[in-house]
Amino acid sequence: MRYQFMTAALAVTTALSFAGPAAATDLEVTHWWTSGGEAAAVAEFAKAFDATGNHWVDGAIAGSGGTARPIMISRITGGDPMGATQFNHGRQAEELVQAGLMRDLTDLATRDRWAEIVQPKSLLDGCTLDGKIYCVPVNIHSWQWLWLSNAAFEKAGVPVPKNWNEYVAAAPALEKAGIIPLALGGQPWQSSGAFDVLLTAVGGTDAFLKVYRDKDADFAAGPEVAKVFKAADDARKMAKNTNVQDWNQATNLVISGNAGGQIMGDWAQGEFQVAGQTAGKDYTCLPGLGLNEVIATGGDAFYFPLLQDAEKSKAQEALAETLLDPNTQVAFNLKKGSLPVRGDIDLKAANDCMKKGLDILAKGSVMPWTDQLLSQDTQKQKEDLFSEFFAKPDMTVEEAQKRFADIVASAD
Amino acid sequence: MSKSERPNQLFRNLNAKVASIPMVLTALVIFVGGSAWTVLYSFTNSKLLPRLNFVGLDQYYRLWSTPRWLVSIENLLVYGVLSLVFSLVIGFILAALLDQKIRFEDTFRTIFLYPFALSFIVTGLVWQWLLNPEFGIQGVVRGLGWESFSFDPLYNSEIVIYGILIAALWQGTGLIMCLMLAGLRGIDEDIWKAARVDGIPTLKTYLFIIIPMMRPVFITALVIIAAGIVKVYDLVVAQTSGGPGIASEVPAKYVYDYMFFAQNLGQGFAASTMMLLSVVVVIVPWAYLEFGGKKHV
Numbered sequence: 001m002r003y004q005f006m007t008a009a010l011a012v013t014t015a016l017s018f019a020g021p022a023a024a025t026d027l028e029v030t031h032w033w034t035s036g037g038e039a040a041a042v043a044e045f046a047k048a049f050d051a052t053g054n055h056w057v058d059g060a061i062a063g064s065g066g067t068a069r070p071i072m073i074s075r076i077t078g079g080d081p082m083g084a085t086q087f088n089h090g091r092q093a094e095e096l097v098q099a100g101l102m103r104d105l106t107d108l109a110t111r112d113r114w115a116e117i118v119q120p121k122s123l124l125d126g127c128t129l130d131g132k133i134y135c136v137p138v139n140i141h142s143w144q145w146l147w148l149s150n151a152a153f154e155k156a157g158v159p160v161p162k163n164w165n166e167y168v169a170a171a172p173a174l175e176k177a178g179i180i181p182l183a184l185g186g187q188p189w190q191s192s193g194a195f196d197v198l199l200t201a202v203g204g205t206d207a208f209l210k211v212y213r214d215k216d217a218d219f220a221a222g223p224e225v226a227k228v229f230k231a232a233d234d235a236r237k238m239a240k241n242t243n244v245q246d247w248n249q250a251t252n253l254v255i256s257g258n259a260g261g262q263i264m265g266d267w268a269q270g271e272f273q274v275a276g277q278t279a280g281k282d283y284t285c286l287p288g289l290g291l292n293e294v295i296a297t298g299g300d301a302f303y304f305p306l307l308q309d310a311e312k313s314k315a316q317e318a319l320a321e322t323l324l325d326p327n328t329q330v331a332f333n334l335k336k337g338s339l340p341v342r343g344d345i346d347l348k349a350a351n352d353c354m355k356k357g358l359d360i361l362a363k364g365s366v367m368p369w370t371d372q373l374l375s376q377d378t379q380k381q382k383e384d385l386f387s388e389f390f391a392k393p394d395m396t397v398e399e400a401q402k403r404f405a406d407i408v409a410s411a412d
Numbered sequence: 413m414s415k416s417e418r419p420n421q422l423f424r425n426l427n428a429k430v431a432s433i434p435m436v437l438t439a440l441v442i443f444v445g446g447s448a449w450t451v452l453y454s455f456t457n458s459k460l461l462p463r464l465n466f467v468g469l470d471q472y473y474r475l476w477s478t479p480r481w482l483v484s485i486e487n488l489l490v491y492g493v494l495s496l497v498f499s500l501v502i503g504f505i506l507a508a509l510l511d512q513k514i515r516f517e518d519t520f521r522t523i524f525l526y527p528f529a530l531s532f533i534v535t536g537l538v539w540q541w542l543l544n545p546e547f548g549i550q551g552v553v554r555g556l557g558w559e560s561f562s563f564d565p566l567y568n569s570e571i572v573i574y575g576i577l578i579a580a581l582w583q584g585t586g587l588i589m590c591l592m593l594a595g596l597r598g599i600d601e602d603i604w605k606a607a608r609v610d611g612i613p614t615l616k617t618y619l620f621i622i623i624p625m626m627r628p629v630f631i632t633a634l635v636i637i638a639a640g641i642v643k644v645y646d647l648v649v650a651q652t653s654g655g656p657g658i659a660s661e662v663p664a665k666y667v668y669d670y671m672f673f674a675q676n677l678g679q680g681f682a683a684s685t686m687m688l689l690s691v692v693v694v695i696v697p698w699a700y701l702e703f704g705g706k707k708h709v
Contacts, residue, residue: 070672077461095460095675186655243545243567245653377459380674384480384658391657392569403479410474 025315027083029302030059030075032068033336035248037270041336045138048328054315057083064247066189076101081305083312084319089126089135089301090371096303102134103304108317109133117324119343120366122297135301136323139338142295142357143265143369144197146286147272151257152179163290164201167261168234174260182238183250183259184390188383190247191390194263195232195382196370200296201289202231205367212373217409221401229397229404235263236390254283263289269337269353279352287356295360298369299338378411447688454681462677471682481683484661487573491580491662492641498581499637500630503588508618510589511596521593525586532583536650539579540566566652569659576644576651576660583647584640588633595629596622631702642691663687 027049033042039060046056059082061068069092072085076096087093096102109115109124118124118137127135146164153160153170156177161167171181184190200208207224210216219225242259244250251271253259262268272283279285287293302323304316322328329340334349339357350358360366370379385407389400457467475481506524510517527535542548545564553561565575599622607617623630645664648654654661663683671680 066673070668073460073672073675092675099461186653188654245655375459376673376675377670377679380669380676381478384478387655388479388657388659391655391659 024053024055025311026055026057027312027315027319028057028059029084029086029319030061030068030072030082031086031300032061032063032065033086034060034062035271036274037335037337038267040274041270041332044328044331044335045323048322048325048331049319052318052322054318056319059085064187064189066187076305081307083307083316084302084304086300087135087303088298088371089123089137090298090369090373091375092371093135093303094129094375097129097134101305103306103313103316104132105134105136105304105320106132108320112321112324114324117342117344119341120297120361120364122366122368122372123299123341126297126368126372127301135303136320137299137301137341138323138329139299139333139336139341140295140297140361141265141267141299141338142287143193143298144200144288144292144294144296145266145268145353146261146263146289147251147254147268148261148284148286149254149257149259150282150284152177152254152260155179155257156260160284161286161290163286164198164231165291167289168231168238170260171234171238179257180239180241180253180259181261182235183242183244183253183262184235184239185242185247185250186245186387186391187247188387190250190264191386192379192383193265194235194390195228195386197263197289198231198235199225199228200294200367201291203228204292205294208367211408212370212411213368215408215411217405220408221405225404226397226401229401232386232389232400233397236393239390240393266337266339266353266357269351270335273335273337273351285353285356287360293360294365294367295339295357296369297366298371299341375412378407381407450681451685451688454678454685456678458677458681460675460677467678471678472686474679475682475686480658480661481663481666483658484663484666487660487662488641488644490573491577491644492638494574494577495580495584495641496634496637498577499585499588500633502581502585503633504592504623506585506589507592507596510593521590524589527583528586530583532644532646533650535579535583536647539575539582540651543575543578567656569656572652572656572660576647579651580640580644580647584637588637591629591633591636592626595626598629599625638694642687 029045029049031042033039042058042060046058049056061071065088069087072082072087073096075081076085077099081101093102114124114133115121123137123140124133127133127137146167148160148167150160152174156170156173156179158170158173161170167181174181184194196208196212199211203224207219207228210219211225238260242250242253244253247264247268248271250259250262251264251268252275254262255272255275255277269279269285272279277283287295302319304320307313307316324342326342326345329342330345330347330349333340334347334354337354339354339361340347347354347358370382374382382404385400385403389395453462453464454471455468456463456465457470458465510520514520530538543550543564543566545551545562545567550561550563553563565571565578603621603625604617607621612621643664644662645668648660648662648665652660654665664687667680667683667687669680670676670683674680
């Protein structure tokens with residue numbers, strides 16, 4: 001597939017370079033979008049970028065952000081920068097920007113009035129450091145979704161739950177029917193993310209901000225967060241039979257009806273789409289686990305390493321424009337299952353779940369996510385804790401909460 | 413050769429000395445220099461980029477209070493001791509069996525050595541599949557009728573490290589066997605004859621005569637195995653990626669994760685310095701005994 005696509009892309013570029021005097025500039029773009037839905041979405045970017053007379057050289061790195069980011073960072077710090085690279089906007093690339101390795105896009109942003117077109121505003125904040133803009137947000141991804149398989153609940157003979165509490169109550173029935181109540185992949189970021197979602201849903205937005213933004217360790221050790229750990233304990237029991245690693249394998253368990261549901265970001269929607277399932281009929285989505293309907297304005301953004309080559313620098317600008325182009329935004333986000341970063345475009349083709357997301361966005365119920373609030377170091381410690389917690393049934397809730405409070409106390 | 417005209421030591425074998433300069437430089441600049449740099453920066457609070465901002469022993473305090481590091485060390489100890497013992501024992505027994513002038517010796521030797529041609533990544537993947545409860549050994553045995561048969565070390569926190577050990581032994585013992593076999597072949601036939609004349613049983617001959625004579629081979633094998641133990645990383649990544657949870661984490665993986673994933677170089681350097689220290693603690697006394705003592709003989 002990829003070769004076919006590359007050949008096609010190559011053919012388009014060749015045709016274009018014959019047509020116009022502007023020579024095609026190759027720009028390598030690295031990203032970690034490799035699952036079915038993701039690859040289809042990124043192909044939209046490549047198509048649009050190639051249409052500008054340049055050439056998108058696909059640098060996909062398999063194995064999710066955890067594997068890809070070290071490779072990207074090593075290349076940038078090691079003096080072999082790519083033309084553009086994906087990061088989650090926020091603090092992942094903070095030090096690279098501070099070290100002057102990333103290109104300042106402020107001029108371009110002022111010219112194209114990004115401040116006006118990018119909605120919600122906090123997205124651009126994630127790209128801004130000391131008043132300068134360093135990245136182009138391309139989508140909004142929120143973690144706070146619960147994906148439920150309608151078929152699984154039908155088989156278990158219980159109605160599809162409307163929130164987390166009903167879901168927990170339905171777990172025994174699912175288990176009796178031979179269905180894994182909750183699918184949770186073994187990669188550490190998944191357990192850590194699931195906990196953060198529970199923190200927002202069960203504890204509330206304020207609790208989330210108190211812990212991660214204000215780094216209030218006493219609060220993290222207190223009774224309100226204890227409730228969240230109780231919920232995490234429920235989730236741990238429900239997920240104990242999942243023997244898969246990758247998030248999309250876990251999503252696949254839900255798609256095939258072998259698992260009741262999954263707590264996963266809205267990128268999971270791309271997988272449901274690729275599998276040909278319809279929102280509302282085959283699967284149900286509950287933003288904020290049906291308890292607290294907010295959208296975290298995390299997401300993906302493209303950063304542009306500072307290059308010496310004038311041609312490539314020009315191509316970088318062309319790419320930045322392409323990424324924010326209304327048509328590209330629609331095409332990309334529909335395939336990706338994420339929400340667009342522009343408020344002024346029409347998403348008629350959006351499905352049920354995306355519409356729910358757009359509604360919440362329109363209401364302004366947005367909040368920052370951990371990528372913006374915590375350093376990678378703190379995130380990694382959190383991941384270590386929760387991957388241990390979810391894999392070890394005999395780890396007590398009290399012990400986990402104590403260690404969590406320690407991490408919050410030393411967080412930066 | 414008259415002693416009074418002894419040439420200057422510095423210029424003896426000049427060609428050889430010139431030829432070894434690149435290697436000497438590599439060793440000094442890359443190994444020694446790189447290690448010194450790492451140790452120096454482990455006392456700083458470097459994050460994504462190295463910065464000389466000293467924080468004393470903070471990184472080490474944090475390291476030794478991190479549960480994941482402690483689990484890693486425990487795993488390395490279990491894995492290290494067992495893989496050392498089993499590699500040597502199994503390797504020697506296989507070699508001794510092959511040395512009985514059996515038929516098809518070449519074939520057996522090839523079969524036993526073959527796994528060594530595979531990288532740890534491939535070994536890890538193969539054993540991940542073999543130990544997968546649904547498709548692997550457990551699935552096959554259950555398919556044969558033993559419904560209650562349970563063998564899924566990779567999904568059980570308590571025993572996951574043994575699942576990794578099995579894969580490592582499968583991969584590594586062939587090489588040790590070959591080393592041992594070479595050692596056994598180096599033993600003079602007359603020794604065996606003499607032992608037989610004295611009426612010493614075969615087992616005792618092996619234990620008290622042959623093995624002590626094979627000391628150099630054992631030392632070589634020991635160094636090869638020990639080096640493999642400390643740096644074990646790819647096998648774990650391919651087989652379990654440290655899971656379930658953090659149950660099969662190893663120090664080398666901690667170093668990588670904290671240096672690159674957590675963007676905390678200081679912490680990663682502190683962990684790698686501890687690894688270096690553990691190697692030094694083992695190697696230095698041994699090297700002293702091995703090489704230091706010989707000069708007096």
